[in-house]
Amino acid sequence: xxxIPDEAAERVLGTIREALDxxxxxxxxxxxxxxxxxxxxxxxxxxxxxxMAWVLSRDGKHREAIEHGxxxxxxxxxxEMSSILFFRVLWSAGERxxxxxxxxxxxxxxxxxxxxxxxxxxxxxxxxxxxxxSIQ
Numbered sequence: 001x002x003x004i005p006d007e008a009a010e011r012v013l014g015t016i017r018e019a020l021d022x023x024x025x026x027x028x029x030x031x032x033x034x035x036x037x038x039x040x041x042x043x044x045x046x047x048x049x050x051x052m053a054w055v056l057s058r059d060g061k062h063r064e065a066i067e068h069g070x071x072x073x074x075x076x077x078x079x080e081m082s083s084i085l086f087f088r089v090l091w092s093a094g095e096r097x098x099x100x101x102x103x104x105x106x107x108x109x110x111x112x113x114x115x116x117x118x119x120x121x122x123x124x125x126x127x128x129x130x131x132x133x134s135i136q
Contacts, residue, residue, distance in 0.1 A: 003045040003075065012038060016051050028059040039068070046076035050085040062093035073102070078109045087115075 004012050015038055022031035035052040042048045049072035056065035069086035076082050083106040090099035103115050 004042055004047070008042075012042065012045070012048065016047070019051065019055055023055050023058050028055070031055045032059060032061075044075060046072040046079055046082045049075065050079075050082045053089045054085050057089040057092050062089070065089045066093060066095070073105075078106075080106065080112050080114055083112070084114050084118075 015034060019031045019034040019038075022028075022034060032052075032055055035048070035055050038045075038048045039052050049068045053065045053068035053072060056062075056068060066089060069082075069089045072082040073079070073086050083102055087099045087102045090096075090102060103112075106112055106115065
């Protein structure tokens with residue numbers, strides 16, 4: 001969160017939680033609005049773009065979600081969290097190859113426990129299950 005001033009960090013995290021709660025309560029437009037305000041205030045913060053991508057993706061706005069996901073990983077290329085959220089946004093949009101390319105991109109920075117866990121879950125999927133369909 002070094003792209004967000006220390007004095008704003010707690011507020012930003014609280015606002016992200018609020019947006020995720022709104023999204024979970026199926027108040028998607030409100031969640032997008034809350035995240036848009038954060039993006040406008042902190043355009044150089046990868047965490048803000050990552051969660052904006054997530055909220056947009058959950059609202060079916062895949063093109064916009066992918067743009068914010070790309071911005072997040074560009075701002076923080078070594079961020080596992082930004083990469084995982086971008087992967088999930090791409091996967092949800094049906095962009096499987098791009099999602100796998102993102103996973104490979106992050107691997108150039110070292111091992112990712114989250115991607116390893118995700119691959120383990122997929123390998124344990126029952127035959128006939130759509131591996132990866134439940135990543136959200």
